[in-house]
Amino acid sequence: MNFKHWLIQQIASEASISEKEVDCDAAFEHFNLDSLSIVSLSFEMESKFQLENVDPSLFSEYNTINKLCVWMENQQ
Numbered sequence: 001m002n003f004k005h006w007l008i009q010q011i012a013s014e015a016s017i018s019e020k021e022v023d024c025d026a027a028f029e030h031f032n033l034d035s036l037s038i039v040s041l042s043f044e045m046e047s048k049f050q051l052e053n054v055d056p057s058l059f060s061e062y063n064t065i066n067k068l069c070v071w072m073e074n075q076q
Contacts, residue, residue, distance in 0.1 A: 003049060003072045007065050010041055024065040033059075051075060 004024070012019045015031040023030070028038070035056070042054045049072070062068040 004065060004069045006048065007041075007068065010044065011065070014041070022065070024069075026065075027063045028059050029063070 008019050008022045008024070011028075011031055011033070012022050014033055014037045015022075017031075033041075038056045038059045042056045042058070045051055046054045058068065058071065062071045
């Protein structure tokens with residue numbers, strides 16, 4: 001499973017919306033994710049994609065799905 005699809009699934013689940021409603025150019029704040037959700041996503045990213053030390057602040061620095069996907073591509 002690719003990172004973008006995985007992230008869309010996770011955000012849809014956390015925000016209780018359908019995957020089709022997830023706009024990849026919308027800021028993460030748009031989905032009303034709380035800090036616990038962001039931390040949880042960070043840990044899941046580490047585990048799922050064999051990354052080390054995924055800082056939750058990435059969701060602020062790369063504040064959309066598309067921007068975070070660019071960061072992810074640069075990690076591989």
